[in-house]
Amino acid sequence: MAFYENRREHYGGALVLFQRNLAVAVPNAQTHRQPTWYMRLKIGGRKGYITRSTKLTVYEDAYEYAKSELLRLQQAARLGHSLDEYTFEKHWHDWYERNLRNGTWADERARWHKMYFNRYFKDYFSNSDSSSMLLNDITSQYAAGYWDWRKSYWSTESAARLQSYNPKRRGAKTRGTANAKKLPALKTLQMEQSALNQIFYDAMEQGRMQQIVKMRVAAKGQTPSRRAGFDTGSEYLVLVRNLRSYRDCVGRFASEGLNAWHKLHRAQLSHFIMFLLHSGLRVGEARQMRWSDVKLDEEVDGEDERIAEVRVSKATKKGQARFVQTQPGANKALKEWQKISPHTEKNDWVWFGQQHDADGKATQIGDLNKSFQQYLRAIDFEGRQDGLLYDRDGDRRSLYSLRHTYATMRLERGDVSVYDLSINMGCKVKQIETHYSHVVSKQRRQQITRTNRKKKSSATEGAVLQDDTFLAEAMRRYKAGELSDDAFFAIAKSSNAAG
Template identity: 80%
Template structure:
């Protein structure tokens, strides 16, 4: 057949090298480059032939390459690995579908994987002509280059155009939004790091790539990205003071065009804001609350005011049950809202949306960020154009800002340790230390700045000597990195009291 030329057989026909007659393969081309050698392999246990280009025009080089591929695929077949050439996109689609079928992710996480693949992963691991790269062509050096490309993505011409695309969708956190940060937060990059490592390791396990590497984003030079909160007493006071006018539709928030349902939604948002401010719960956790999860007017030893205890469902971000102890103001907000809401059954959602099911029952609330930001924008504060929507650094606030404000206020008051706070908020101690170190520093201002001028008594010196072993152990663990700065200070303080 004229299509095959210069056929060379090896290993009894199991490895065949040949060239294609380009005048037959591409009859409309007026000129042809030097013909590459192709290999046709027959692997025991594999149906049919594997035919691929060596991408080499010299026979000697093509034979060395084909021979190594033949031996590699023989070994892969013995181990039960796939012999097909997989592109990054083909493998990702298979990996994604398998995880969907296995119920690995919640709906929000599955959507995150899909969005980040379409926006970043797919584009980076492709050739200039937008065809996906073969897994075996992705070197560790190329893969690690993803971080520099990713950090600069929204600063490129393409990123700028995407920001400006479809202005009606700005602020909606979609591909055409102006909401994207110039440089992504460390936490965002770490999430991408985790996803990419899972993808590549899965490819290695299935024999689709012959090398395994672990990506790690460099954190040097990046500072923790704290959400914008209401960090001044004045901002907090104005935020809370305006809630009554908003809820009752009077003053600045007066409106004659609101029906009973809209007024109820306003009341819900006002109580929802107060609840988040004084519970520190995530918005997603609060959305999942039912009245059966709430215990009102719980007593606290030594305190006159009552609190609420809220059971956080397992079907939330942390995938574990947790019991949150709220502040008294959150308890009051829940009690006041219970008097107003038309859905009071134990199995009803505490916070509900505008839609109802076929039985007339309430459904969960959707995204209230837009309503919350409209409320902030309408507040008169220091003559600012956007009211309380932006903080002093021009960063936009969201409902998550209320969780940040809760943590800041609890630490500033100094009546809770970062360990207890981390347990109640459902996060790691390290996160509290990282994001609120500025508050911890203020909290310990007296201990940090005080100087001692009094000479120790002999009794005190003797006690200090007895504690030498304890302090030596603390110092050893601190120097070894086993104890954080905050934990070290807390231990020293407790030992000295």
């Protein structure tokens, strides 16, 4: 029996419609549904044929679809586009691997792209049967719907189940995914916008997508958010005071089950916290530090205390190196950590993990957020159930909160300009003004509340000058004994009252 059945040619053989004999194609099947029409297309300038299913069983419908596909692919060939059908997932993997090979991203950024693809992008750009959508089936209208879907993602029933139990965390101490905010911040959505636009633009460049899709999240109704910091008064003091007990494993942080690595890990986290509090570095920037990037005990003109200067690697978020001038507290934290760290060679990581590479060198430090949040939860503060883990507005704190606290402290002291602070922190002045406007307002309180005093008239100034001359003459006579005490004090009192 023939494999091709009901073969019908059009346009001189450029378009062929046929059905497959399912008894031949799938001989072991017990029953068969109505056969589907397939199309075989011949595109000028291309070797071989393009054979695909129309997914239609009615001939007239299949013919109209095949005819439109023939015209579309002929136009695509003239424009130099790819004639192969790429799904969103297939293209993303190709795009991702090419960027990895080219060294486009730092390790953290590569992890971000993979995580957000698996969590959000892959899920949204898929068909009802969970198969990935074809790139050419993604319209601008459908892509724009991503934002409403994304904003409500963690409010859905399936996401709620995922939060309470994540199958990927089997065997872990915590199985939930409870750190995701129900409403993502504007900055988070803008990062996703940038990633999706890169993906779709690359698809256009590769000729895999014939329509332009440009993602744009609406900023209206959303205000820029800043991460939770620590109150620079009591909260800051409690945070720092508890570090000694945590580091030395005493008091509420005492534990008999800690081995040597756990104790070293606690010491490292303690110094890491103090360093971030007094340097303002991003966590990713601090993780990239090697001892060769650090200059300790740098002198500052007019200051008794020494600071540390840290070179931030260009393999971090901003993609360019810069030199950060820390506060004396960061210099002290680095010196104390250097005394007890087992890895202090020039090329060693300042902050390291438990694993070692093939050369026996300690690997780069991993994610310390979980350890930091466990430390915050264990702190006794105003009888709160979770200690310092949440701020007064209920926002969960992370290691990034230390950078926010650094900026707040520097601005509250009023000893640094917004411009200088933005350079040192590696961000824009606008970001400082937006996120710390409440602190900048306090810093400029004197200038804001200053009023212009009314300028005195020339007649008033003349009277004051005359009074000053009269008082000076009275003083001369008083010293010469020509005026009594009562007379001099009466003249002085009348002069002050007039002024």
